[in-house]
Amino acid sequence: MLRLCLALPRLARGLMPGPKRPRPPRIGTHGGTFHCDEALACFLLRLLPSYQDAEIVRTRDPKLLSECDVVVDVGGEYDPQKHRYDHHQRSFGESMHSLNVDKPWETKLSSAGLVYFHFGSQILATRLGLNEEDPVLRVLYDKLYENFVEEIDAIDNGISQWDGEPRYAMTSNVSARVGYLNPRWNDKDQDTEAGFQKAMELVGSEFLDRLDFYHHGWLPARALVEEAIRQRFEVDPSGEILVLAQGGCPWKEHLFSLEQELGIKQLLKFVLYTDLNGKWRVQCVPDRLHTFQNRLSLLEEWRGLRDEELSQLSGIPDCIFVHSSGFIGGNHTKEGALEMARKTLAQRTETDAHSS
16 A cells, blocks of 8 residues: 555656647648649758758638748748738839849749748758858859749749740649649549649759759859950960860850950950860850850851861861851861961951951
């Protein structure tokens, strides 16, 4: 009996509740049919340390939403102080540019764009181990918005990519693929929870893949092009010929943006680089991205010629070819490729002198 009495206090202590554990944070969004923007918004928030264990609450119940720490794409309210990020209300018209005049994009933001605007720098800094003020991070932030998030914003807000009738349908973008994860209209089971989890994984993995590409592929190419631009006068006194230290580098987009950023007045005309066989190419710089018009094409009389015939006509040894359109040529040596660019520049100068 005494043994039982002595045990009772211990049993009582065992039944007493311990200290209350704090609940995990809650991210609220709407239930029912889901879309790419809130799937990405929820995924991005979970990349933040403060929301990494967050529960996703999918509902339109105002009471349940009021208990959430952050709400995206529902609730009819945009108030970053209260962490409310909806874009459906009639009064909403924010874009990256309207929220930050230093950003050029005027596409109306969706919940994905709002979350990216407010948390994107912190997300990238956490993911990459960089300071938020690091210039590299600022470049990646802009690139990911322009080439990933803006498309999702535009599609969710019903903004067409062009005026008039499209030439063909686009049905394989990430927003469309997220949409296909919803139950079919005639499925007996209309539960969307499992599909929403798949949607977050799909758009989230693509976001991270794109970040990885821009960080480890696109950004090093930018650094290589920038270094070549700074050394252009060592290549030729004109400053119009660029030599890349490594072939295969995607250079066009970087060249155009860096010309603007660095305030280059005498625009570049030719880029030299090695091909897969170690031979040299001389390629004309186009007028702008996605056009076949060049700032200056290789000489017309060289076009379509190859090897010895081209070498004899041009007076440049070791020529391989010049494309029939004049946008690119090849030579066995760097010196030969450089001479092809120089002779074209020289003839342009002579033509300009005669015309004046």
